[in-house]
Amino acid sequence: FAAYSDLGLWEDGYFVIRFARNFVKHGVYAWNVADGPLYGMTSQTLQLVGTALYWFAPKHVVLLLKATMSLALVLTLVLLARMADKLRDSPCAVLPALLGLSATLVLDSAGTGLETPFALLAVLGTLYAALRYRAGDCHPATLIAMNVLLYLTRPDAILIQVVVLAIFALEAPRRYVLVAFMTSILLGLLLVAFRAYYGTPVPLATYVKTQAKFIARLWVMI
Numbered sequence: 440f441a442a443y444s445d446l447g448l449w450e451d452g453y454f455v456i457r458f459a460r461n462f463v464k465h466g467v468y469a470w471n472v473a474d475g476p477l478y479g480m481t482s483q484t485l486q487l488v489g490t491a492l493y494w495f496a497p498k499h500v501v502l503l504l505k506a507t508m509s510l511a512l513v514l515t516l517v518l519l520a521r522m523a524d525k526l527r528d529s530p531c532a533v534l535p536a537l538l539g540l541s542a543t544l545v546l547d548s549a550g551t552g553l554e555t556p557f558a559l560l561a562v563l564g565t566l567y568a569a570l571r572y573r574a575g576d577c578h579p580a581t582l583i584a585m586n587v588l589l590y591l592t593r594p595d596a597i598l599i600q601v602v603v604l605a606i607f608a609l610e611a612p613r614r615y616v617l618v619a620f621m622t623s624i625l626l627g628l629l630l631v632a633f634r635a636y637y638g639t640p641v642p643l644a645t646y647v648k649t650q651a652k653f654i655a656r657l658w659v660m661i
Contacts, residue, residue, distance in 0.1 A: 440509040443550030452552015455489035478637035482554035511556035558593040
């Protein structure tokens with residue numbers, strides 16, 4: 440955090456501030472207020488965090504954003520330590536995770552303003568909830584909530600949880616029917632809400648990328 444405190448954010452980090460400012464001052468998540476709501480931020484969790492930080496201290500959002508992302512990496516390590524302790528019962532089991540989180544590529548993400556640190560924490564949180572649910576130590580509602588939070592933080596990362604839960608479901612299919620059903624219902628309602636507010640159920644970046652791929656494939660076929 441100290442190393443990156445005097446550096447600027449990446450462009451997405453300033454996107455967060457722009458959307459947050461427009462919401463706090465004008466009550467709309469928009470790039471240009473006159474154009475209305477825009478699903479420009481892929482991570483709705485990051486957008487909400489940025490909005491809270493802007494509301495709390497509008498002149499120090501960059502610093503606070505880096506602080507919260509640094510904290511997210513610390514919490515990720517703490518959660519990894521708990522998981523390692525349960526799975527291996529050895530203090531050395533967390534060393535691979537410590538080395539991974541200490542990698543320059545990961546540490547750099549805390550100073551960019553991107554959702555990467557939040558996504559790492561969300562992915563790990565859902566995996567931890569899945570492991571606890573498998574062991575009978577987690578309420579279904581908790582696992583379902585974590586699945587939804589993961590989607591809000593990084594939509595494509597939900598595929599990781601889908602694969603994990605599908606593997607666990609092979610052991611006891613009935614235990615995962617409710618989880619799968621309720622998660623699907625809540626995600627469906629989210630998509631409907633996003634469609635109603637933003638005009639599209641998926642982030643603008645996702646739409647542009649998928650359209651670009653479609654056009655590229657069409658061009659190759661031609």
